[in-house]
Amino acid sequence: MARNDTFTGSPRKPTRPTRPRYLPPHLRPQNAGSVFPDTDTPEFTRSRSNRFNSPRPARPTGGGRGRGRGPRITVTITNRQNANWVSNEKFDELDVTDDSSEVTNGINFDAYEDIPVQATGENIPAPVKAFEEIDLGDALKQNIKRCKFLKPTPIQRHAIPVTVAGRDLMACAQTGSGKTAAFCFPIIRGVLKRRFSPAGRGGRALACPLALILSPTRELSCQIYEEAKKFAHGTGVKLAVAYGGTPIAQQLRNLEKGVDILVATPGRLVDMIERERLSLRMIKYLTLDEADRMLDMGFEQQIRKIVEQMDMPPPGRRQTMLFSATFPNNIQRMAADFLSNYVFLAIGRVGSSTGLIVQRVELVEDMAKRTHLLDLLSAQWSNGTCTKHALTLIFVETKRGANELESWLSRKGFPAVAIHGDKIQMEREQALRSFKSGATPILVATDVASRGLDIPHVAHVINFDLPRNIDDYVHRIGRTGRAGKCGLATAFFSEKNMSLAKSLTELMMEANQEVPSWLSQYADAENYSFSGGGRDKGRFGGYDFRKGSPSRSESNYYSRGSYNDYSPVPSIGDYHAAAAASTSDGFYNDHCSTSANADYWVDNSNASLYAAGPHQYFNSYETVVASGWE
Ligand SMILES: Nc1ncnc2c1ncn2[C@@H]1O[C@H](COP(=O)(O)OP(=O)(O)OP(=O)(O)O)[C@@H](O)[C@H]1O
DSSP, rough: OOOHHHTTTSSSSSSSSSOOOOOOOOOOOOTSSSSSSGGSSHHHHHHHHHHOOOOOTTTTTTOOSOOSSSSOOOOOOOOOTHHHHHHHHHHTTTTTOOOHHHHHHHOOOOGGGOOOEESSSSSSSOSSSGGGSOOOHHHHHHHHHHTTSSSHHHHHHHHOOOOTTTEEEEEEEESSSSSSHHHHHHHHHHHHHHSSSSSSOOOSSOOOHHHHHHSSSSSHHHHHHHHHHHHTTEEEEEEEEOOTTSSSHHHHHHTTOOSSEEEOHHHHHHHHHHHTBBBTTOOOOOEEEEEHTTSSSSTTHHHHHHISSSSSOOOOBBBBEESOOOOOOOHHHHHGGGOOOOEEEEEEOOOOOOOOTTEEEEEGGGGHHHHHHHHHHHHHTTOOBBBBTTTEEEOOOOOOHHHHHHHHHHHTTTTTTEEEEOOOOOHHHHOOOOHTSSSSSSEEGGGGGGGSSTTTTTEEESSSOOOOHHHHHHHHHTTHHHHOOEEEEEEEGGGGGGGGGHHHHHHHHTOOOOOOHHHHHHHHHHHOOTTTTOTTTTTTOOGGGOOOOOOOTTTTEEEETTTTTOOOOOOOHHHHHHHHHTSSSSSHHHHHHHHHHTTTTGGGGGGGHHOOOGGGHHHHHHHHIIIIII
């Protein structure tokens, strides 16, 4: 924090000595005392210290603190006697952006109609076009309006009717496309309908929630909890969150107060069950967010224990929802154990890397990465595109690497903070807060921050070290380009990453990105050697593994947003399968026409971004920031 105090010129006393900041000669502007001169202004200092000193926004403005994208507006409440005032006031405390301009500015809902959708399973409930079409209850609907969710996103349009109808679901949709609400709304609705049932709920010492939402990281669990709290505001539905790294006592006390919906990470959940403070016997709704991660080798045992070996009702007696942006076939197969007569939904164009994210891959030797990063950040700075409203998230491979890069960047005058699994929870939370607020506009992270986190204003994701697995890449770059906004992702590709060349090339091609010729050559070479890190055939957005390779006759429906449109618009899975089988049923042609219509949920005002060639790199970046983020 001391470093950031220096950077912003905050009058607060630093808690530890300020590090001297070196400014490389090539970065020295004529009269700058900071690498980020705009944040040195008294105005920024003032607003930042306000934010830190007061945990809540000043009233009677309606502007929330947090997750907003774009400038906030001040809503003056003219009638404080209004019956809604108290309720609205409390809602504001829940970190809701009250920027009425942002929804229409940032998200182009018209582009929804072009989204390719695949749904398989028996008797699939029809999708809806508006939240009003679903019986969600008045209180929940009011909260949806307060959140400025004017229209459901494609995953919400298709998934909510399925789960409201009581069906199990395996859903695959692009990063940042609104999956959280897609599982929260039906759960809250269901809990509201059930919670007054006379069935015993355990009593004070034993908490028996009706719904359990599991996620792989503490930060993601907290985020889902905060989001669900907004949706459940004023409904009487009780929520609690349980995650490791913090004392369990307070979390147990919260459970004692009663809990309908519990959001948890697996480890802490098991701990609570083993202490006999929590029982899963009343669970009616089970959600695994980032389900493929939850069922991969790292978590599978724990999840099986929770779902199969504790007292949770079996499939059929509970409703199970699995959500992710990626769903490899082997994981789908395993996940099927947890489901009963489920609907499979794949929503999104190709790959989970939406056209919203401009992807760049640069060939950089390991030894040269730091210099290259410095050049990149310097260029951003000179373009004014590394500010509190255009954050940069840098992924590295190891915890040690994260610490080292954080220190090095700070020494070079770039305010950075690191997050990784070896930091204590308080440090992790502080780092994230500082990054989100823009006080520290660069976050260096391991994969602990790669999934699910919805941080407004992340304009640039840099894969300083590429991950080993293409799915991790998809999730990492998905921290930008969210909710209809544009973003930029840059990857440093070195010799170590050869095994990723093929899958990366495929992914970029699918997302209409410019693939450097050297990368294509590596990908070709990889074809002749091995295919480690490659994608399963027909995987993302993929097809239901129960059906094998997709074909028109097998699938229940393919559509572009409209349920009645049965035209076979393929997803990436279809694309691969079609390529592999050289089918003649028009997949390729259809795919091409889909590609031409590439803008899923795209802010069309950023069209120039997509036309930008390699030499327009920073110009295009500027476009992202100018029109997409601020
Ligand atoms: N219907 C909607 N209208 C407007 N904004 C929405 C809507 N649904 C979701 N959002 C916003 O979109 C953003 C991304 O949503 P969310 O975090 O649920 O994405 P996700 O699909 O879970 O992403 P990831 O795959 O990275 O976990 C959030 O800020 C959320 O508030």
